[in-house]
Amino acid sequence: MSAASFLRKLIAGGSKGGVDERIELLLSHCNALLAESGEYASMAIAGQALAVYKALDERARQQFFDILARDYSPAPDVVARAAEAYREDPSPERLEALQNEVEPRRQELFRRLNMAAGGTAALVGMRKTLLQGLRAHPQWSVIDADLRHLLRSWFNRGFLRLERIDWRTPALVLEKLIDYEAVHAIRGWWDLRRRLENDRRCFAFFHAQLPDEPIIFIEVALTRGMSAQVQPLLDKGAPVGSPSSADCAMFYSITNCQEGLRGISFGNLLIKQVAEELKREFPHLRRFATLSPIPGFRAWLEKATFNGENAALLARLKDPAWHLGGLPEDLPKLLMRVCAYYLLRAKHGKEPLDPVARFHLGNGAALERLNWMGDTSEQGMARSAGIMANYVYWLAEVEHNHEAYFREHVIAASPAIEKLARECPLPAPAAT
Numbered sequence: 001m002s003a004a005s006f007l008r009k010l011i012a013g014g015s016k017g018g019v020d021e022r023i024e025l026l027l028s029h030c031n032a033l034l035a036e037s038g039e040y041a042s043m044a045i046a047g048q049a050l051a052v053y054k055a056l057d058e059r060a061r062q063q064f065f066d067i068l069a070r071d072y073s074p075a076p077d078v079v080a081r082a083a084e085a086y087r088e089d090p091s092p093e094r095l096e097a098l099q100n101e102v103e104p105r106r107q108e109l110f111r112r113l114n115m116a117a118g119g120t121a122a123l124v125g126m127r128k129t130l131l132q133g134l135r136a137h138p139q140w141s142v143i144d145a146d147l148r149h150l151l152r153s154w155f156n157r158g159f160l161r162l163e164r165i166d167w168r169t170p171a172l173v174l175e176k177l178i179d180y181e182a183v184h185a186i187r188g189w190w191d192l193r194r195r196l197e198n199d200r201r202c203f204a205f206f207h208a209q210l211p212d213e214p215i216i217f218i219e220v221a222l223t224r225g226m227s228a229q230v231q232p233l234l235d236k237g238a239p240v241g242s243p244s245s246a247d248c249a250m251f252y253s254i255t256n257c258q259e260g261l262r263g264i265s266f267g268n269l270l271i272k273q274v275a276e277e278l279k280r281e282f283p284h285l286r287r288f289a290t291l292s293p294i295p296g297f298r299a300w301l302e303k304a305t306f307n308g309e310n311a312a313l314l315a316r317l318k319d320p321a322w323h324l325g326g327l328p329e330d331l332p333k334l335l336m337r338v339c340a341y342y343l344l345r346a347k348h349g350k351e352p353l354d355p356v357a358r359f360h361l362g363n364g365a366a367l368e369r370l371n372w373m374g375d376t377s378e379q380g381m382a383r384s385a386g387i388m389a390n391y392v393y394w395l396a397e398v399e400h401n402h403e404a405y406f407r408e409h410v411i412a413a414s415p416a417i418e419k420l421a422r423e424c425p426l427p428a429p430a431a432t
Helices: 003-012 021-035 039-055 058-071 076-088 092-102 105-113 119-133 138-154 171-180 189-195 267-281 297-303 308-318 330-345 355-362 378-384 398-408 415-422
Strands: 160-165 200-207 216-223 248-256 287-290 366-371 388-392
Touching: 021 039, 021 058, 021 105, 039 105, 039 119, 058 119, 058 138, 076 092, 105 119, 105 138, 119 138, 160 171, 160 267, 171 189, 171 200, 189 200, 200 267, 216 267, 248 267, 267 287, 267 355, 297 308, 297 330, 297 378, 308 330, 330 366, 330 415, 355 366, 355 388, 355 398, 366 415
Parallel strands: 248 287
Antiparallel strands: 160 200, 200 216, 216 248, 287 388, 366 388
């Protein structure tokens, strides 16, 4: 097909027999790509296929995903015959034949699309689009499973490089940090510059196929003592401290940048490697801790049932300005106890209900302390009544805590947190 006719088809759109002509063109490229054995020809066809895909509108992409889910899945009867053949003769050859039949054609298609220039970025973007429509189109979950399987392999630790971000980092990357920051918004260049000063560190993972795109980044403050409030760390006018006097590294923001890589965990690798890097640079650091939000607390609290005086105290939270002015002495005490209970006792299956708690505890951290009015921003008040948590990564205990959490669902928590949870005026949940 000539370049001119290719472009005409691409732009025209149209439909024929209920199938968009652009989809027919895209599918013809996909099928040709699966049939091609030459490497150079495959790269060219993959590039054409991705060019057509990128030009599709939302409706056409939905149609393409529907076809991928329906027509590029394994044939159940063929898989059944291959499985029966392997059951009768469990030889390596029969196993390979079964594996070939079980694997969806989509996976091989995605592998070959990845050969095109910019193929990896295109597939990450494709999964982002897919995830946005997954709830409305549950049949697409088979496509997501294939993309997630491949992306986990392509973005494993061996393919990632850790880089420190500082004021000498290219502006293109710095701009993306401002755009991507999801925990504590960066309010322009001067705010970013303060976060990159001598008493701060910022690290990010990068992938060779997305050279100017951070995968995930972490912001660290080097402090004297464990921070209890986030606003001083975010104050761009705060004086710059001396790293030589710091004894604690506070991880105060971790941001996943690529929506198309959702569900592929990088944070645990990043935190551990950053801790090791900081320990080499500053051997005098004694503690590696987070100042973490508790994003699900208020939503859970609104559904919990309290009686009498406790219910009356908590009813004050319905006023958006409840925290301003004088507070009853018992309200902060009650909220801290209930928050400790939430983090230790409220469950999602056998794991903590709070997603940030699941993340840090699963990485081997210990829940050390709760901080009253740790985040007084509008978002902090709305999601956690201003309370923040310190999770501590004791490097000598990380592996033990990680194993205990995943094998026995044990939550590593300080005695102070355990005491607060016991004092909560809610009954212990029934064992599951």
